[in-house]
Amino acid sequence: MTDGELPEPRPPIIGVIGPPCSGKSTVAKHLQSRGGEWINADLIAKQQLDCPDVIQELTERLGSSIVTDDGTISKKHLADLVFGDDADSFARLRVLESVVHPRTRRAIHDRIAEAARQERPFVILDIPLLIESGYQSICDEVWCMEISAEHHQRLLAERGWDDSELQRRAARQLPWKEKAAASTRVLRNEGTLADLKASVDVCLHETLNRD
Ligand SMILES: CC(C)(COP(=O)(O)OP(=O)(O)OC[C@H]1O[C@@H](n2cnc3c(N)ncnc32)[C@H](O)[C@@H]1O)[C@@H](O)C(=O)NCCC(=O)NCCS
Numbered sequence: 001m002t003d004g005e006l007p008e009p010r011p012p013i014i015g016v017i018g019p020p021c022s023g024k025s026t027v028a029k030h031l032q033s034r035g036g037e038w039i040n041a042d043l044i045a046k047q048q049l050d051c052p053d054v055i056q057e058l059t060e061r062l063g064s065s066i067v068t069d070d071g072t073i074s075k076k077h078l079a080d081l082v083f084g085d086d087a088d089s090f091a092r093l094r095v096l097e098s099v100v101h102p103r104t105r106r107a108i109h110d111r112i113a114e115a116a117r118q119e120r121p122f123v124i125l126d127i128p129l130l131i132e133s134g135y136q137s138i139c140d141e142v143w144c145m146e147i148s149a150e151h152h153q154r155l156l157a158e159r160g161w162d163d164s165e166l167q168r169r170a171a172r173q174l175p176w177k178e179k180a181a182a183s184t185r186v187l188r189n190e191g192t193l194a195d196l197k198a199s200v201d202v203c204l205h206e207t208l209n210r211d
């Protein structure tokens with residue numbers, strides 16, 4: 001998606017990225033409470049998996065093991081097929097992305113256009129693959145979550161994830177140092193939830209009051 005395809009004028013767009021379980025959604029939710037339009041790409045991408053034609057195409061291309069008895073797609077089975085470090089898993093992830101990403105981009109574009117029509121004060125683009133997918137070009141700011149290994153382990157443990165669950169996803173993304181370097185702001189998540197929300201308020205005020 002390029003700038004040219006977006007309506008003008010449009011609200012400031014804040015991209016939020018970060019490792020799984022690093023506080024991204026917490027930041028996005030808090031920004032939404034401050035009036036922003038939260039666009040959650042993970043959610044939009046998963047919603048595409050409910051479309052009958054997507055189910056049919058993915059079943060044909062990835063096999064019927066991804067479909068459960070009630071005819072819906074098992075996200076767990078799909079994750080097991082695509083998040084491996086072997087070439088076949090990587091190829092299957094590319095197939096999944098080739099089916100889901102174009103639809104997700106169209107839905108994101110429509111949501112940004114709607115936010116412009118409603119004259120929302122700002123838009124939150126909560127997209128794990130924001131940098132990899134080139135959305136950075138339409139963002140006025142990109143905030144990258146930074147979390148210490150200790151704190152991250154605690155949050156992952158609360159979610160019931162072991163490190164391998166995180167690594168198999170991270171292996172398919174740019175290294176975090178590259179993402180932080182490509183961002184306009186690094187948001188450290190080391191304290192309490194209240195601390196995180198307070199720092200979000202400071203960053204939002206600076207973003208919306210830049211001259
Ligand atoms: C394979 C799926 C169904 C697994 O769903 P699951 O419930 O396990 O997702 P879960 O919320 O646990 O993990 C999502 C996290 O996985 C990572 N991830 C998801 N898709 C990808 C991808 N294509 N490449 C790298 N990392 C990815 C992101 O960090 C994301 O935050 C889902 O991740 C998916 O459909 N991915 C392909 C579509 C996509 O690229 N989505 C990301 C949009 S930016």
Ligand SMILES: Nc1ncnc2c1ncn2[C@@H]1O[C@H](COP(=O)(O)OP(=O)(O)OP(=O)(O)O)[C@@H](O)[C@H]1O
Nearest residue numbers: 019020021022023024025026027155191192193196
């Ligand atoms: N500073 C914190 N203190 C305590 N709990 C936290 C803190 N930051 C985040 N959490 C909790 O950790 C969990 C993960 O946070 P969140 O869902 O925001 O991460 P995420 O990066 O969006 O994860 P994912 O990308 O996998 O959806 C949530 O239950 C959230 O409430």
